[in-house]
Amino acid sequence: MLSLIVAMDKNNLIGYDNQIPWSIPEDLSLFKEITSNGILIMGRRTFESIGRPLPNRVNVILTKNKNFRHDGIFTFNTPDGALNFANQISKKDNKKIFIIGGSFIYNIFLPLIDEIHLSIIEGDFKGNIFFPTIDFSKYSILKSKHYNGFQYLHLIKNTCNC
Numbered sequence: 829m830l831s832l833i834v835a836m837d838k839n840n841l842i843g844y845d846n847q848i849p850w851s852i853p854e855d856l857s858l859f860k861e862i863t864s865n866g867i868l869i870m871g872r873r874t875f876e877s878i879g880r881p882l883p884n885r886v887n888v889i890l891t892k893n894k895n896f897r898h899d900g901i902f903t904f905n906t907p908d909g910a911l912n913f914a915n916q917i918s919k920k921d922n923k924k925i926f927i928i929g930g931s932f933i934y935n936i937f938l939p940l941i942d943e944i945h946l947s948i949i950e951g952d953f954k955g956n957i958f959f960p961t962i963d964f965s966k967y968s969i970l971k972s973k974h975y976n977g978f979q980y981l982h983l984i985k986n987t988c989n990c
């Protein structure tokens with residue numbers, strides 16, 4: 829099972845330069861609650877925007893830079909390398925794998941994703957980094973909950989096209 833978690837506005841906006849365009853503490857709490865004890869796969873730019881490994885989670889960073897090092901993270905130079913490593917840990921330690929962005933990394937993994945934790949942020953924001961277009965007909969809504977400032981949807985990929 830491969831999960832993806834993202835917060836985006838109605839125009840699929842997810843980032844402004846190397847930051848999140850909004851500040852919504854409740855969405856950050858939800859992110860922490862959903863991903864705790866899991867394995868996170870993220871791009872090098874997202875890791876640098878967070879600035880540190882996220883605690884209580886295995887932090888897997890994708891970069892083409894073979895010399896990229898930081899305490900508390902596992903670095904891979906290919907998506908397959910990162911995913912194989914994450915799958916091994918997931919099986920061994922019974923942990924969930926989350927693709928957490930940014931746009932490069934969402935684009936790579938979206939075809940493989942089984943479930944999406946989606947926060948749709950209310951309001952208009954300035955930004956320049958976008959989530960790829962999702963074909964919502966391929967997903968069913970398992971849960972929908974309104975929070976202050978955003979709508980959370982838990983989406984599961986349909987297993988057949990019938």
Ligand SMILES: NC(=O)c1ccc[n+]([C@@H]2O[C@H](COP(=O)([O-])OP(=O)(O)OC[C@H]3O[C@@H](n4cnc5c(N)ncnc54)[C@H](OP(=O)(O)O)[C@@H]3O)[C@@H](O)[C@H]2O)c1
Pocket residue numbers: 833834835836841842843844845846847848870871872873874875877890891892893904905906907928929930931932933934936957
């Ligand atoms: N709203 C949300 O839920 C959310 C979530 C995450 C991020 N964000 C935002 O998204 C923005 C960052 O996203 P981004 O798209 O600019 O960057 P990103 O996807 O986080 O990272 C891109 C980097 O990943 C590495 N990479 C990409 N493809 C690779 C491949 N095939 N093999 C190996 N490494 C590869 C490269 O690192 P190197 O350049 O080191 O080679 C590339 O520069 C920020 O604004 C962040 O705040 C928002």
